[in-house]
Amino acid sequence: MADILKGGTAVVIGAASALGEATSLHFVRDGCRKVVLGDIAEQRLAELRTRILTQYPDAEIVIARVDVGNEDDVSAFFELSVQKFGRIDFAVNISNAEHRGALSIDAPSEDFQSAYENILRPTFLCERAELLQMSKQELLKGYQCRGSIVNVTSLCSTIAFPGLTAYSGTQGGILGMSKTDAFDFGPHGIRVNCVAHGNLVTSMLDSAMGEEERQTWATKTALRRLGRAEDVANAVVWLSSPRAGYITGISLPVDGGFAIATGPP
Helix, strand or coil: CCCCCCCCEEEEECCCCHHHHHHHHHHHHCCCCEEEEEECCHHHHHHHHHHHHHHCCCCEEEEEECCCCCHHHHHHHHHHHHHHHCCCCEEEEECCCCCCCECCCCCCHHHHHHHHHHHHHHHHHHHHHHHHHHCCCCCCCCCCCCEEEEEEEEHHHCCCCCCEHHHHHHHHHHHHHHHHHHHHHHHHCEEEEEEEECCECCHHHHHHCCHHHHHHHHHCCCCCCCECHHHHHHHHHHHHCHHHCCCCCCEEEECCCHHHCCCCC
């Protein structure tokens, strides 16, 4: 998909995560040479910037620490992005927050509050800032829209996973918010979509599951394997690009066919 994002400026929130790193690299690989990377993990951001510039020395990569749960921090981050590059054409919001599982009758209310504060509210703050900027700017030449926002969620946003009430609530909330904003801001030339991933081969999953459990989950997919961060990144880049220019308000599953099966036991 070389150069399908040429001429645009991208912002990746949660760039220091495995998904964020892959997405950032794929944006530059596919022609976007102006990218702002945001995360709370400054050292990993710096390492990612070095990695990108080693492969693509002509890229302009800005890194900035941002606490996405802090409204002032979010505002300052997006002000910096616009100050540096003048506009935001592609925005990707990735939540890195860990979560605990429990049945609703067993879960303390603090779990739900924590999920809201660490996942749903930060996505809202970032999406609001992105919409504010995109609604001000002119159409990007050759793109027929003012901007694209992709929120990375999990399959919990659309199908049931036992014991993940609070987490699923935030994922469903992001999907509902994305659809509403897609409808409200479509007339302004702004697209908003979600990419919903299944279980991925990441260090977080490795620490949570043993090899046998990972294989069990892999056999529940039509493709008989767990996903990779690159699988999600490819979907995000495509959905951000002009090739998906008539698509808005959807949740694109990147799950190896898991959702078409019966789901977890």
